[in-house]
Amino acid sequence: MPIATRKRKADSTTASADATSEPQRKLTKVSKALQKDSISQEQAALPATPQTLTSDKGMDSDDDFNSVASSMDLGEEMSSSVDFGAGESDVDIDDDYQDDGAFDATAKDLAPKRKHFEVEFKVYSPQDIQSQQDTQIAEVANLLEQPSEATAILLRHTRWNKERLIEQYMDNQEQMLDKAGLGQEINQNPPRVVVKNGFTCDICCEDGPGLETFAMNCNHRFCTDCYRQYLTQKIKDEGEAARIKCPGDGCRKIIDAKSLDLLVPNELTDRYHQLLMRTYVDDKESLKWCPAPNCVYAVECGVKKRDLNKIVPTVHCECKQSFCFGCTLPDHQPCPCVLVKRWIKKCEDDSETANWISANTKECPKCNSTIEKNGGCNHMTCRKCKNEFCWMCMGLWSEHGTSWYNCNRFEERSGTDARDAQAKSRQSLERYLHYYNRYANHEQSARLDKDIFHKTERKMTLLQSTSGMSWIEVQFMEAASQALQQCRQTLKWTYAFAYYLARNNQTEIFEDNQKDLEMAVENLSEMFEKPTDQLAGLKVEMMDKTTYCMRRRVILLDDTAKNLKEETWKFNVELR
Template structure:
């Protein structure tokens, strides 16, 4: 019996318990990772690779229920939860507004300011309350002036002023006018046009200034409400929400298309070489809080950034050129050999030379197309450079092809998911299984996608790892998961046989559980390796 068959047999013995746990995990979005990952953070925190003296601790905020499901502590406040190494919470647009309102009320109460002024002050200080209060206590008037607040003036309101002439449009009819606390007055029509252009055309919201020359008094939210139509007001408030998120290092917008949720996570840039801050939005999109890319466990952000750049730029084109072309020794033009003959003639300068030794062709005498100086020391150096370039390219393509293969398989499995739905319908027609009982196929496809995503990034990680015993162990785990994934994929795509549906259900569920277990083993060991500083990179990580 093979190792894999033995593992399958062991899993079948306690199949019912494993299947129940697996079904629950599937329904909850693999919150099982939440439990296992709590062990990844040691009491002393993480230490960046290559810098034993520094610490890389993760601030874990909030509280978790025993199963890590992240149930809300209060009905109107999103709770912190965990799917990987860090806690996070998802905030809706309304929750973002509520967060801002609480901060505004706090500052307004502390400094005895109007709420509109407190909001302008907070936005000026990028919502850093401590910095704001410190500056205000040192110089209250100067701080307000720099922020664009003039508390002593009257509240902005629309009114008609007899005999007033707008200094912009020179209209002197008896129309409504508006002045901020600075008392620079303009007609409502001009102010409306100005504010609409700032919001709709320039995307400005927090620093819309008075139209008066050299006046920095800010057009606050109450004033915008006096002027804007409903659509523009909605855009203005949306822009304010966006600036709130952009100003806060612990907030990031969900990168999924057309998603309006923001995610809060207390992880710092310095931690990103040893922590993978995986988060899951309410829209179900999983991403990395550190870099914004899709979930890339078990690869840390600096390696992901380096790998994606390597795949996107022309560095490997350069390697190919070095491996397959040479420069003319006279004019330095790049020449590609397109035939078997070693007698080369540069098209640019007509220089004739030998492709093997790069020496003048005239020196070859009667040797003709057989270079007799291939082993000479100087030419051997050239061949060494060529060999290294070829070896570098071959190594890169080895890992890239496997990375790209899983990426392509993930895309194809979206089509497989559609075919699986049809197969599930067929199962119901030809057996007594209910719709819930045939869900094992859909769960298998979900697990395949998850496992292939992990495998994809293991190849990027291996490319940068130095060769040692730890890397060999990592590759062993990688190979085990690879075999488990291919075994499950073959089973899922197998044609349906009516008399073997029960057997297919049993085998598919067993192998799906096994793939999930292998994913867990690989992630657990890899992430613990970051904590223990076991992973040695061929080149140091630089943030």
């Protein structure tokens, strides 16, 4: 059973949005009109929206909080059908069109359309995963007329591909059973421990009377101590579970859970079942563990590996972690996985080095080797290509004639050419640094914002006692803080994305969106630094800015995701 789905969440919030939607929309429209004039006016106009919210204050404070959320969703809602592909660069105009139509958009509200950057997914708890496995095992067991233990082994063998298993099984039952490591007579012999007289264990060479022994149907019999030790090592040290073979030499029979339960202590069977669960999730392409530390949930998402160049499947776990289903890294929308990988690699290799290179070195005008001048005169001889040149003007040394050690030859042709070439290679470095610095800055700021978030909790408590607001009423701080985190995460990746983006008309829109979001984020971020006693008075403004940030983020993500899906972006690297 799904624990939570994105769709459901949207459903519930939309429902509550309907209650307050009409007056709010009118006001949004008004503020929108003002927005177009200038940015400062836009800010002045923005508080208009939440005034409806505050006027609702007489109502249940719970509703009040909900409407904050719903107004955010409303923003998403409206942008869902905004068409950026048409080529208009003014986003706000599009929004206004949308507003006009908003009054008769009830049908759309009832069935919210998924945004381009959203994917469908489900979050499963360990219990869900277990029951999922059990259902499948029971289903197939019934069909194949095999006990569930054997069916489980068969299913694990085919990596939970039911269709393939059934097909192969029907095709050649014996071969399938053998391949999966099952004997044929699993039905008859329940596993049991026996004492055999005159038996010598091949592993420990013990042969005392009363020695307890065990063997699966393959009849490779060993004493239970050795069997236990063997299984313990496989499970504990090697982390194996689904594919533990009989300890007999060359035997491919797979140990089943029933035999295992008989032989090893409880804590080990727990671990065994845990590992089985892990292989189940690992074996299925549509399932992934949440990468957050200590998180026990798994997420199911239908996005295939081959589609990752067209979509960035960000999913949200129950534990609040947002991660990319494609590569399990933290949410990196709008940047596709391949570019993220490239970017991270590049940054690891390059960033600091590039900075240093830019500041301290020049390239040989002939072979482009990077050279650091650590002393001596301006007469350089490249160690690689033996080219002799002047460090000052980068021109050929031979042209310097008698003016050695005193370069005054800036107008010389060879020098100008060399400097041009150099400038070009520097330019690519500068370009990278431009994007890297912004990327790193948002990463850093997000970290700082996180610190602030921890302080926020204290501020919220303080605010309660000083302004007499209730706990629910101060939630806007948390909402703002979370919005900030989310937006910075997005912004950060827009810069990695932009680095690989080849310029065309779409990139103009993209950069506008990026700029808008950045401005919104910085505005909101600034408010956090205000002293606590002012915060109560800023509540309305803050809520408004939070909403605005989230809306800008949705607009940006929707635009990039749509273009990614339609492959209208051009990249200056191949998406591989």
